[in-house]
Amino acid sequence: MKNYRTKIISNQEISPGYFRMKILAPDFGEKAHPGQFIMFRVQRSLPPLLRRPFGIFQTGSLPADCDGLPPKEFVEIVYKVVGSGTSIMAELHEGDRVELLGPLGNGFDYTSCEGEKILVGGGIGLVPLYMLAGELIAKGCSVRLLMGGRTRDDILAVTEFERLGVETYISTDDGSLGEGGLVTQVLERKLQEYPDAEVFTCGPMPMLSVVHDICTDYKVPLQVSLEESMACGVGACLGCVVKGAGHTEENPSYLCSCKVGPVFKSQYLDWAALGQNDDSCGGCA
Amino acid sequence: MKNYRTKIISNQEISPGYFRMKILAPDFGEKAHPGQFIMFRVQRSLPPLLRRPFGIFQTGSLPADCDGLPPKEFVEIVYKVVGSGTSIMAELHEGDRVELLGPLGNGFDYTSCEGEKILVGGGIGLVPLYMLAGELIAKGCSVRLLMGGRTRDDILAVTEFERLGVETYISTDDGSLGEGGLVTQVLERKLQEYPDAEVFTCGPMPMLSVVHDICTDYKVPLQVSLEESMACGVGACLGCVVKGAGHTEENPSYLCSCKVGPVFKSQYLDWAALGQNDDSCGGCA
Amino acid sequence: MNELDKKVVKRPNMSVEIAGIKLRNPVMPASGTFGYGEEYAPFLDLEEIGAIVTKGLSLKPKAGNPTPRIAETTSGMLNAIGLQNVGIDAFIEHKMPFLRTVNTPVIANFFGNTLEEYGEVAKRLNDIPEIAAAELNISCPNVKQGGIVFGTDPKAASEVVRLVRKNLQKPLIVKLTPNVTDITVVARAVEEAGADAIACINTLTGMSVDIHTRKPRIANRTGGLSGPAIRPVAVRMVHQVVQTVSVPVIGIGGIMRAMDALEFLIVGASAVQVGTANFVDPAVMLTIIDGIEEFCLDEGIDDVRQLIGSLKL
Amino acid sequence: MNELDKKVVKRPNMSVEIAGIKLRNPVMPASGTFGYGEEYAPFLDLEEIGAIVTKGLSLKPKAGNPTPRIAETTSGMLNAIGLQNVGIDAFIEHKMPFLRTVNTPVIANFFGNTLEEYGEVAKRLNDIPEIAAAELNISCPNVKQGGIVFGTDPKAASEVVRLVRKNLQKPLIVKLTPNVTDITVVARAVEEAGADAIACINTLTGMSVDIHTRKPRIANRTGGLSGPAIRPVAVRMVHQVVQTVSVPVIGIGGIMRAMDALEFLIVGASAVQVGTANFVDPAVMLTIIDGIEEFCLDEGIDDVRQLIGSLKL
């Protein structure tokens, strides 16, 4: 984990309001795990003041240039334009100077390939699942991805996921792509089919809540990636905490989502408290 | 006077640290007088918060495009990069959206062509003298321009002035262009030659002070363009005042330099107070 | 909501009432940032804003502070104008004739250097029928009492408001300074002393130094900080005051956009004043008014007053 | 000054002394923005900064406030962490072992919910030889006295400082809140009560509302405003305090760059703390230290202490 003062390699709109940005980051890839994130500094001048957290979509390296220079290692993020910071990001170009801190936090935990791996992603929540899917496939696991979104525009990177060898199932609220309805309905069907599955999820809080309930019902392990407002991203400010399971007024338990998370085993979280957090915006890592 | 929400036509470095910016401004030219200024909004987002004042270098119109659209009227400014706002300006490109308010303030007063018109400009202070020179020449006056600067890089737009038909005299502190020494020494020589001259000046405060002293000695009328920090540019905030002649603690006289000025007849100013203002940065309009 | 939908929706009521004066909408300039109205007439239709608030007036003309008087800071500005103004007589003679031609309520901001002066200006304002209300600036040092600022001491604040209330036959808005430990104490004091409305906040005292000359960047050393930098402090104070008093509150501080004005309305301000933003964009109040109306339409609100104090806790 | 010139110039002395502790340079983190030091160790060499200041410690572990706890505002941020911390015992057990390995003075920021608790933590700090000094945060509500903030009342402030002074066998820095009418009164009170140095400022209380949900953007409703937005207020208060007390003052508030730190030194701060800026750039303190040194070289100053209080009035 390190602060990179670096440059943008490319920044493209991949779906209305969604962008994919490649950033030069030597040696980043070898340290990064699926589910980790970066703190991105949009520009050296204000605004915005604080860095913005983004999940790692993938890392890699561009082939060496004909000029004989070594291959360019990069980290790639996928982001949705929602407010002041992401609006500025959308205007950035190749060569613009930016800074990123990472890789940060604890990512997904995947040691064995036992059982089906079911990945459930909602909208921008698909981002961290891509790197996870890649690593699971590389280990030889069987991976099924349930992609959910409001409309077809919110279903990102289908081709990329399929190219990995992932079985994908698409559902949209308005039925504009895949089956109509909620991704959680698909999850329920899949769990009936694969009762020994393990679930990994990321997406808007209402979706995460339902995923948690379903996994509890079906008694399958769940890992969930959360999204909290962050100032430092390194465990110093304590701004990003979530309530842990068993949190009480008298015996409070707050977990730093930038340091202990952003990925948590579902059973360690206080879901009653999380569910209340209706301000939570869509997308996470 | 009006707020233009408009676009940059061009923005070029003309000497190290000095830029020339053409901005689209229909109908601006017909209202603008030499010595007036604009309040320029660098970008729609912060920073900077406040607009920045710049003298009008010239107005004009670009020939009609081959697409048959009407000619593009513009206002042109010349600026020196000194701080946060001008640094951002230096990065702007053709087509970038900006705002400008103007033409503002009272410019130079020139009714008759009696006597020689001697213009004394220091560094960026040459800016408002260009339009003035043009109008004086158009009226048939005999115009002599004394250009001063630290080094050759600070002597701006020599060719443009000469093209107008102005007699120019250059001096630099380091002798890198024209004669070595202060422009005020040249002024003294010229006043000996033309005792019935009228002087117009703009430049750093120490230079203005000396010009005022010399003109007082030689009993020639002087108009001076001042530069004060401004917030509104329209007489509303009272942030830009200067002390008028005869200002006392008991009977204070403050003149709004954005409204009464920025050009003042020298005798209406309190020079003792102005001279103290050693913080005054170079350049004015 | 697309253009078509908008057309069929009824435009929301935008008018509000403050201290008995009816405003066509809740947006007006903050004193000292809009001159005497006339200065901004070339840039916006003065009959589209809720009210006109004048530069602070005093009994005698006031020359103000030495220069430099303003300096930009990060997302803010410092000013130490020193309450320069033409004085009440010149105001009546030179500024009122223009203001009379504008069909928009005029609120006269005023101050004194002593308790007596405050009382005198209040009396003089009675003589101007076209002045809809007076806004009392108590962020001024009391020259007689060793320069302690009226507005930082609940007793002094109460005293000056009581005297002005007695002398003034118009609605009285009292404008509070944020440079206090507990703004609710002062708010309660001025309400009890007879304020018909409370405006807050005035500027926060600040300072900035030029590291090269090592001099303060404004001649008066310290100045008032305004602009978006102070908005969170202003929103907090308006929230506190609204919970404390029952008279209407006017929210001021760092409003640049409609969404900023809405923050103040939602915490309970009945109207807002826009200050520094006028310098950045001379027609900004019109954009803010439009933006508030748009927000009401989008949220299905048919009366802007439904927003006031609609904070969910 | 070009590269060549620089090499022949002697590097200026950068070390300063605060309350008897010698710092290698005047730049340290502000409490609560740098964790317990360890969190930032991957990003900067902790042996290059003047001191390490810990998150505020209390007698028992403290859970802090519900979330959301932070929100960005224009050039600032609001936080209502609620002083979450591991408590003094866990601090000694889990955080000191790392801090012991770093050759940089450690300043322990601490607080209590009652007068007694303040006294108890002070005693416990005596047991940790590697703690160079304690920084007393008096911006906390006194639970027993109905929640009035110690630091806003000169009497309460004086009382808590006196008690801590009695219990503590280390240099004592007292950190003031800016949410007061007159900071010089509190500064004088804490100096008289035994403070060896004064740090100011803590955050300004602010609030921000999400206009769509109409809820406060942080769960605690109000939070502390920090970042460049507050710098002019901080510079002003440091200036006032320096003119009032004779103990050294540490300047805090919105320092992002060397030139900001220099402003504080010039008005008279003997050292500075950097808070919010650490979040923006984890190595910002090193850049600031370098910038101060560079400034000294450019201005021909051979000792940074010559800058302290060099303001020209």
Ligand SMILES: Cc1cc2nc3c(=O)[nH]c(=O)nc-3n(C[C@H](O)[C@H](O)[C@H](O)COP(=O)(O)OP(=O)(O)OC[C@H]3O[C@@H](n4cnc5c(N)ncnc54)[C@H](O)[C@@H]3O)c2cc1C
């Ligand atoms: C661990 C983590 C991983 C994330 N990964 C992604 C990703 O891969 N792609 C993506 O598009 N988004 C992701 N997000 C959300 C992303 O950080 C926000 O969308 C972004 O910060 C919004 O910034 P803004 O300035 O455009 O919005 P504004 O609303 O203007 O931001 C204001 C403040 O709120 C914070 N904020 C706003 N929305 C969120 C949010 N949803 N989560 C956390 N903080 C927020 C901002 O960081 C900022 O401090 C992730 C968030 C976290 C915590």
Ligand SMILES: Cc1cc2nc3c(=O)[nH]c(=O)nc-3n(C[C@H](O)[C@H](O)[C@H](O)COP(=O)(O)OP(=O)(O)OC[C@H]3O[C@@H](n4cnc5c(N)ncnc54)[C@H](O)[C@@H]3O)c2cc1C
């Ligand atoms: C009537 C008038 C006409 C001017 N004409 C020209 C011109 O034609 N070309 C040119 O290069 N400059 C001109 N100036 C000066 C120009 O306004 C400043 O150089 C510019 O504002 C600096 O902005 P900054 O953000 O780069 O500097 P910063 O130092 O970052 O600015 C900080 C603040 O100080 C103010 N300020 C800084 N320097 C000056 C200054 N010299 N005069 C007034 N305010 C200042 C800024 O407007 C801003 O509010 C003129 C100034 C005035 C008052």
Ligand SMILES: Cc1cc2nc3c(=O)[nH]c(=O)nc-3n(C[C@H](O)[C@H](O)[C@H](O)COP(=O)(O)O)c2cc1C
């Ligand atoms: C240049 C300037 C002059 C001001 N003059 C006055 C004044 O005369 N009377 C007054 O009550 N407030 C005065 N104020 C304070 C404003 O009315 C307002 O309370 C403050 O600027 C905060 O609002 P803003 O952040 O929108 O600017 C002045 C502010 C500025 C910037």
Ligand SMILES: Cc1cc2nc3c(=O)[nH]c(=O)nc-3n(C[C@H](O)[C@H](O)[C@H](O)COP(=O)(O)O)c2cc1C
């Ligand atoms: C997230 C956060 C946590 C803080 N925690 C503490 C604390 O525990 N104790 C304390 O005295 N000050 C605390 N502060 C205040 C800072 O130490 C500092 O006084 C303030 O942020 C102003 O400095 P800045 O503008 O450089 O951030 C905290 C500030 C922030 C932003």
Ligand code: FES
């Ligand atoms: S974001 Fe600062 S502790 Fe997690």
Ligand code: FES
């Ligand atoms: S700049 Fe506002 S009055 Fe001149």
